[in-house]
Amino acid sequence: MEIQTSGRPIESLLEKVLCMNILSSDYFKELxxxxxxxxxxxxxxNQVDLVEPWMTGNCRGPSTSCCLLYKFFTMNGLLKQPDSPYIRAILKNV
Known part of the structure; x- marks a missing residue:
C-alpha cells in the first residue's frame, strides 16, 4: 500500500534515507x-522537545518528531490540533 498525502507518496515529502531510517527505528516500531x-x-x-528531522549528537537517527509525523501519515489522514506547539509544528507542513 502506498501512503499518500496531497496526492503524493510520503517518500516524495521526506528524504529517502530519512524514510528508511524511520521505518527501521525501534522507536517507530514502538509507535x-x-x-x-x-x-x-x-x-x-510528552516526548517531543525539538522539531528536527534527525536526532542530535552521535546517534544521528530519525528524530522523535519525524517518527511521529510518519506515524500520522500511516493513520490515513491528518488532524490539526491546538494543544501543543510541537503538534502544530509537525503538522504545519503537511
Missing part, C-alpha cells in the same frame, strides 16, 4: 501500539 490520533498527540506532548 504501532498507538491506534488513535489522541494517543499520538499525547506522545508528541
Amino acid at each position: 504501532y501500539r498507538l491506534k488513535t490520533y489522541h494517543e499520538v498527540f499525547d506522545e508528541i506532548y
Whole structure:
C-alpha cells in the first residue's frame, strides 16, 4: 500500500534515507501500539522537545518528531490540533 498525502507518496515529502531510517527505528516500531490520533498527540506532548528531522549528537537517527509525523501519515489522514506547539509544528507542513 502506498501512503499518500496531497496526492503524493510520503517518500516524495521526506528524504529517502530519512524514510528508511524511520521505518527501521525501534522507536517507530514502538509507535504501532498507538491506534488513535489522541494517543499520538499525547506522545508528541510528552516526548517531543525539538522539531528536527534527525536526532542530535552521535546517534544521528530519525528524530522523535519525524517518527511521529510518519506515524500520522500511516493513520490515513491528518488532524490539526491546538494543544501543543510541537503538534502544530509537525503538522504545519503537511
